Amino acid sequence: MGIESIFILYPIYISAILSIVFFVIGKKNKNKKLFYSLGSIAALATLFFLFALLGVQNPN
Numbered sequence: 001m002g003i004e005s006i007f008i009l010y011p012i013y014i015s016a017i018l019s020i021v022f023f024v025i026g027k028k029n030k031n032k033k034l035f036y037s038l039g040s041i042a043a044l045a046t047l048f049f050l051f052a053l054l055g056v057q058n059p060n
Helices: 003-028 032-057
Strands: none
Touching: 003 032
């Protein structure tokens, strides 16, 4: 793969890992609302990058 792997796949991996990490920290921390919000934002970023990957793979 070429440019897709740098600009699309790596952000998917990073945002998915961040969302999991934020949700796990949120379960163990007193400030749950902050970490759940950050996890939700990272999950939305993951969805955004997945849809961008679909657009790169199939531009029609």
